Amino acid sequence: MANYPTTSGSRENTFDAIVIGSGISGGWAAKELCEHGLKTLVLERGRDVQHLKDYPTALKNPWDLPHRGKLPHTIARENPIVKRCYAFDETTAHFFVKDGEHPYVQEKPFDWIRGYQVGGKSLIWARQTQRWSRFDFEGPARDGFGEWPISYEDLAPWYTHVERFVGISGNRDGVETLPDGEFLPAWEMNDVEKHLSGKIRGAYADRFVVQGRCAHLTAPQAIHLEQGRGKCQARNLCYRGCPFGGYFSSNSGTLPWAARTGNLTMRPHAVVAAILHDPGSGRASGVRVIDAQTQETKEFFARVIFVNAACLNTNLILLNSQSARFPTGLGNDHDLLGRHVAFHNYRGSLAGQMEGFADSYYSGRRPTQAMMPNFRNVRKQEMDFQRGYMVFFGASRASWTQGNYLPGAGAAFKERLTRPGPWGVTMMMQGETVPRRENHVRLAADRRDAWGIPQLVTSIGYHENDEKMIQDFLEQGEAMLSAAGVKKITKTDDRRAPGLDIHEMGGVRMGADPKKSLLNRWNQLHTCPNVFVTDGACMASTGTQNPSLTFMALAARAANYAVAAMKKGTL
Amino acid sequence: MNERMSRREALRRAGLWAGAAGVWAGLPKRTWAALPAPEGWSPEEERLLTIIGDTLLPATAGSPGAGAVEIGRFIAMMASTCSPPETVSLIQSGLREIEALSRAEFARGFIDLAAAQRETLLITYEKKGASLAPAKGRHPLRPIKQWAVLGYFTSEPGATQALRYDPIPGGYRGAIPLAPGDRTWAT
Numbered sequence: 001m002a003n004y005p006t007t008s009g010s011r012e013n014t015f016d017a018i019v020i021g022s023g024i025s026g027g028w029a030a031k032e033l034c035e036h037g038l039k040t041l042v043l044e045r046g047r048d049v050q051h052l053k054d055y056p057t058a059l060k061n062p063w064d065l066p067h068r069g070k071l072p073h074t075i076a077r078e079n080p081i082v083k084r085c086y087a088f089d090e091t092t093a094h095f096f097v098k099d100g101e102h103p104y105v106q107e108k109p110f111d112w113i114r115g116y117q118v119g120g121k122s123l124i125w126a127r128q129t130q131r132w133s134r135f136d137f138e139g140p141a142r143d144g145f146g147e148w149p150i151s152y153e154d155l156a157p158w159y160t161h162v163e164r165f166v167g168i169s170g171n172r173d174g175v176e177t178l179p180d181g182e183f184l185p186a187w188e189m190n191d192v193e194k195h196l197s198g199k200i201r202g203a204y205a206d207r208f209v210v211q212g213r214c215a216h217l218t219a220p221q222a223i224h225l226e227q228g229r230g231k232c233q234a235r236n237l238c239y240r241g242c243p244f245g246g247y248f249s250s251n252s253g254t255l256p257w258a259a260r261t262g263n264l265t266m267r268p269h270a271v272v273a274a275i276l277h278d279p280g281s282g283r284a285s286g287v288r289v290i291d292a293q294t295q296e297t298k299e300f301f302a303r304v305i306f307v308n309a310a311c312l313n314t315n316l317i318l319l320n321s322q323s324a325r326f327p328t329g330l331g332n333d334h335d336l337l338g339r340h341v342a343f344h345n346y347r348g349s350l351a352g353q354m355e356g357f358a359d360s361y362y363s364g365r366r367p368t369q370a371m372m373p374n375f376r377n378v379r380k381q382e383m384d385f386q387r388g389y390m391v392f393f394g395a396s397r398a399s400w401t402q403g404n405y406l407p408g409a410g411a412a413f414k415e416r417l418t419r420p421g422p423w424g425v426t427m428m429m430q431g432e433t434v435p436r437r438e439n440h441v442r443l444a445a446d447r448r449d450a451w452g453i454p455q456l457v458t459s460i461g462y463h464e465n466d467e468k469m470i471q472d473f474l475e476q477g478e479a480m481l482s483a484a485g486v487k488k489i490t491k492t493d494d495r496r497a498p499g500l501d502i503h504e505m506g507g508v509r510m511g512a513d514p515k516k517s518l519l520n521r522w523n524q525l526h527t528c529p530n531v532f533v534t535d536g537a538c539m540a541s542t543g544t545q546n547p548s549l550t551f552m553a554l555a556a557r558a559a560n561y562a563v564a565a566m567k568k569g570t571l
Numbered sequence: 572m573n574e575r576m577s578r579r580e581a582l583r584r585a586g587l588w589a590g591a592a593g594v595w596a597g598l599p600k601r602t603w604a605a606l607p608a609p610e611g612w613s614p615e616e617e618r619l620l621t622i623i624g625d626t627l628l629p630a631t632a633g634s635p636g637a638g639a640v641e642i643g644r645f646i647a648m649m650a651s652t653c654s655p656p657e658t659v660s661l662i663q664s665g666l667r668e669i670e671a672l673s674r675a676e677f678a679r680g681f682i683d684l685a686a687a688q689r690e691t692l693l694i695t696y697e698k699k700g701a702s703l704a705p706a707k708g709r710h711p712l713r714p715i716k717q718w719a720v721l722g723y724f725t726s727e728p729g730a731t732q733a734l735r736y737d738p739i740p741g742g743y744r745g746a747i748p749l750a751p752g753d754r755t756w757a758t
Contacts (some may be wrong), residue, residue: 061730062725062726062730062757062758063726063727063730066651067652068651068654068722070721071653073656074652126646187743187745188743188745189745190745191745191746195649231741231742233739233740234743235738239644280708288619359750360749361747361748361749362746363744363747364737364741364743365740365758366743399755400724400755401720402715404713404716404717408694408697409626409690409693409694410626410627410629410694413628414629416627417628417720418734418754418755419753419754419755421755
C-alpha cells in the first residue's frame with residue numbers, strides 16, 4: 001500500500017494536529033494543543049467513555065453485584081492474561097481489553113494489560129504520582145547504559161504545570177530522592193504505619209518513609225472545580241470510574257477541558273494502522289486509520305502528529321509505518337525502534353503481623369499507601385546490581401475475610417469476624433529495570449489482527465540484575481520490618497511475567513545522539529520532526545517511580561514546544 | 572423420668588423445627604431470587620447448604636444469620652460459576668459426608684439437628700476433615716465457608732447490620748479509637 005495521501009476530499013480530513021490515543025499522555029497533548037488554538041483530532045481505537053455517564057458500576061453496593069465482585073470462571077478461563085491484573089474484576093472488566101480481542105505473540109512471557117477506550121488506562125491506573133529526581137535522569141549516563149537528553153530542571157516546571165491541573169495530594173517531605181511538588185493535603189498514615197515510619201527512620205538514616213503522593217483531590221481548588229471535579233470521598237472504588245471526579249483521568253480532566261475550546265475532534269473506533277510519510281517534505285503528512293466497526297480505511301492529515309497510543313502500541317504503529325525512506329519503521333535508521341523496552345520489577349513482596357495497637361482503628365478507604373523512595377546506588381554504584389527500587393508498604397487490620405481460613409462455626413465464629421482482627425503489614429518493591437537491546441518488540445511476520453495489522457511480538461524478559469535486586473529487597477525488607485517489631489514475616493517472589501506492572505516503557509527512546517536514540521530532547525523523531533512521541537515509549541530509562549506523572553509532564557512540555565515552533569514557523 | 576425425657580425431647584425437637592422453619596420462612600425474596608437456580612444442584616443440596624451457612628453464621632443480637640440471605644443458593648452459584656470446576660463435586664461430597672456424620676453421631680439428618688448440635692458437628696467435621704476429604708486437595712468445608720462468609724458479609728443485612736458499611740466515607744482518618752464492641756468495616 002502506498003504510504004502517501006490517497007484520500008479524496010482530504011481538506012475535510014485535515015487538522016492542525018493529530019493525537020493518537022486518548023489515555024493519560026494523549027489527553028495532555030490534546031489539552032495543551034487545543035488550548036493554544038490548534039484544531040486537534042484525537043484518534044482512539046476503542047469506544048467512547050463519557051465521564052460519569054459511562055461508569056455503570058460506580059455506585060453499586062456489594063450486594064448489587066451478582067458475584068459480589070468476583071470473576072466468573074468462564075471469564076477467567078478465557079482471559080488467562082488480563083485476569084492476573086489486580087484491578088480486573090466483575091466491577092471493572094468493561095475497561096480492560098480481553099485476551100481474545102487483541103492477540104499478540106509472546107516470544108517470552110509478557111502480560112500485556114490494555115484499556116482500549118476513550119481515556120485509555122487513565123480510568124484504571126493506580127494514580128500514584130511521584131516526580132523523578134535528578135538521580136533518575138542522571139542514572140543511565142552514570143551507569144553507562146544510555147542517556148537522558150533532559151535534566152530534572154528541564155522537566156520541573158512541567159511537573160508543576162501538570163500537578164496544578166491534576167491535583168496531587170502529598171506532603172512536602174524535603175527528600176532529595178523524591179522532589180516535592182504542588183501538593184494538596186496528604187492522606188494520613190494510620191497508627192501502625194506511623195510506628196513503622198518512625199522505627200525505620202530511626203534505624204536507617206537514608207531511608208525515608210513518606211505518604212504516597214496520588215492524583216486525588218483531598219481539597220479541590222478552583223481549577224479542579226472548574227473541571228467539574230470534586231473532593232475524593234475515600235471510597236477506593238476508583239477502577240470503576242469516579243462519580244465525584246475525585247481522581248484524575250483523561251475523561252474527567254483533560255479531554256473535556258480540550259473539548260470546551262471548540263478545537264477538539266474526538267474520533268473513537270479509529271484504529272491507527274500507520275503514520276504516512278511524505279518523501280517530498282521529509283515529514284509525516286498524516287495517518288491511515290481503519291474504522292474498528294466498519295473496517296473502512298480513512299486518512300487524516302495534520303502538521304504535527306503526537307503518538308500516545310501507550311508504550312507498546314506506539315512502538316507497533318511506528319514499526320508498521322513503513323515507507324521507501326523508512327522501510328523498517330518510521331524514524332528507524334538504526335534498528336533501535338522497538339528495542340530497549342524496560343518495565344518495573346514487582347516480583348518481591350513481604351507480609352507480617354504487628355502485635356498490639358488493638359484499640360486503634362481507621363475510617364475511610366485511603367486510595368494510596370506509604371512509600372519509601374529508592375535508597376540503593378543513589379549517589380554512586382554500591383551494590384552488586386545496578387539501579388534501585390522504591391518500596392510501598394501499608395498496614396491494616398484483618399477483616400471478615402479472615403473467615404476464609406479461621407476455624408470455627410456459630411455465634412462465636414461470626415462474632416470474631418465482625419470485629420477488627422490483628423494488624424497485618426505488607427511491603428512490595430517497584431524496581432528499576434535496565435533497558436537492554438535484546439528486550440524488544442517487533443512485528444510478527446505471519447500473524448495479523450482483525451484489522452489486517454501485523455500482531456506485535458513481545459520478547460522482554462528479566463536479567464540477572466533483576467534477580468539480585470529482588471534478593472536485596474527481600475533481605476532489606478525483612479530487616480526493616482524486623483527493626484520495626486513486625487512478626488511472622490513471610491517473603492515472596494511471585495515470579496510474575498514482565499508486563500503485569502503495567503509500567504512498560506521504551507522502544508522509542510529519547511536521547512541527544514540520533515545514532516543511539518529515536519527522539520530528541522523535545523520528543524520529536526530525530527529524522528521526522530513533526531512526529532512527537534510522549535507516552536511511555538519515549539522513556540530512556542524507567543526510574544523507580546510510578547511513571548504517569550512524568551508521561552504527562554513530557555507530553556505537556558512537548559506540546560507547548562510544538563505550538564511555539566509552529567508559531568515561529570520552524571515546524 | 573421417661574416422661575420427662577420425652578417431654579424434653581419433644582420440646583427440643585419442636586424448638587429445632589421452629590428454628591429451621593424460621594430460617595426458611597424468613598428468606599427474603601430479593602436476595603438471590605434474581606439469580607437462576609444453578610444447574611447441577613438439587614433443592615435438597617441447596618437447602619442443606621443454607622442450613623450449613625446459617626450454622627456457620629447464625630443470627631445474633633442485631634443481625635440475622637446467613638440463612639436469611641438464602642446463602643445456599645449463593646454458595647451453589649459461586650461454586651458453579653466462580654470456582655475451579657472440581658469445586659461443585661467437592662462440595663457435594665462434603666454434603667454427603669456431613670449428612671453421614673450427622674446420622675452416625677446423632678442418628679438423624681443434619682437439618683433435623685438442634686442448632687447447637689449442628690454447630691458441634693461442623694466443628695467436628697472441620698477438624699477431622701483430613702481423613703474424610705478426598706485424598707488430595709481441599710477440605711470440602713473450605714469453599715463452603717469461603718462462599719458463605721463472602722455471601723453473608725457482602726449481603727445488605729450482613730454488611731449493614733453485622734458489620735459497618737459506609738458507602739461514602741468522605742475522607743480518611745488514620746487513627747480512631749476502637750471501643751469494645753465496635754464492628755469492622757464491611758468494605
